[in-house]
Amino acid sequence: MRIDVFTLFPEWFEWFSGQHHVRNAIEHGAELRFFHYRETTPLTGGQVDDAPYGGGAGMVLRVDVVDAALRRAYEAEGASPRVILLTPGGRRLDDALARELVAEPHISLLSGRYEGVDERVRERLADDAVSIGPYVLSGGELAAMVVVDTVIRKLPGALGHADSAVEESFSEALEGAPEYPHYTRPAVYRGWKVPDVLLSGDHERVRRWRAEQARRRAR
Numbered sequence: 144m145r146i147d148v149f150t151l152f153p154e155w156f157e158w159f160s161g162q163h164h165v166r167n168a169i170e171h172g173a174e175l176r177f178f179h180y181r182e183t184t185p186l187t188g189g190q191v192d193d194a195p196y197g198g199g200a201g202m203v204l205r206v207d208v209v210d211a212a213l214r215r216a217y218e219a220e221g222a223s224p225r226v227i228l229l230t231p232g233g234r235r236l237d238d239a240l241a242r243e244l245v246a247e248p249h250i251s252l253l254s255g256r257y258e259g260v261d262e263r264v265r266e267r268l269a270d271d272a273v274s275i276g277p278y279v280l281s282g283g284e285l286a287a288m289v290v291v292d293t294v295i296r297k298l299p300g301a302l303g304h305a306d307s308a309v310e311e312s313f314s315e316a317l318e319g320a321p322e323y324p325h326y327t328r329p330a331v332y333r334g335w336k337v338p339d340v341l342l343s344g345d346h347e348r349v350r351r352w353r354a355e356q357a358r359r360r361a362r
């Protein structure tokens with residue numbers, strides 16, 4: 144799978160790209176690339192934004208700047224990724240959407256800044272608009288990291304244990320429920336005991352208990 148992120152702050156992703164599971168996914172064939180709007184802007188002096196028509200506070204990322212970045216990235220090689228605008232008002236990211244995205248061979252995430260992005264990006268250039276939650280971040284970079292992290296951990300080789308991403312909160316395996324609770328040693332700490340069933344060695348009882356706990360949390 145290939146994931147491209149368009150941003151005004153590619154340096155934000157240096158730390159993220161170095162994380163263990165991200166490097167693992169890359170070693171197993173995933174590609175993660177970053178594109179700087181300013182490097183391909185058709186405007187002089189590295190300009191990327193402009194004042195909003197109709198007035199109002201803040202600056203708006205220009206459609207010609209985003210279009211130029213996409214064209215420069217894809218036109219020569221004829222690539223046609225699923226282009227996703229990151230915006231607070233987009234489709235809410237959940238596990239189902241993450242599964243949908245991980246099935247794509249190639250996605251591009253457009254990070255906005257300032258007051259937002261010219262609406263023609265959403266209307267004409269993007270295939271989809273995604274939000275990571277009902278709140279406003281200063282820019283799309285953190286949102287892009289959230290999307291990439293959610294997707295990448297579903298790729299083969301990203302996690303140390305392949306099963307970790309199969310049976311976890313909101314997965315199909317748990318019928319969309321939050322995950323059941325986990326415990327580890329010590330079995331008793333300050334009088335706080337681990338549930339007996341987990342120490343029983345009876346795998347079927349453990350499986351049933353976990354399923355019930357997940358259902359209870361969902362309720």
Ligand SMILES: C[S@@+](CC[C@H](N)C(=O)[O-])C[C@H]1O[C@@H](n2cnc3c(N)ncnc32)[C@H](O)[C@@H]1O
Pocket residue numbers: 229230231232253254255256257258259260273274275276277278279280281282283284286
């Ligand atoms: C300050 S925000 C713009 C907010 C916009 N004026 C509004 O009220 O919806 C700048 C950029 O951050 C990103 N962003 C902020 N919150 C987000 C969220 N919850 N999900 C996805 N992207 C977000 C978007 O790319 C957005 O263009």
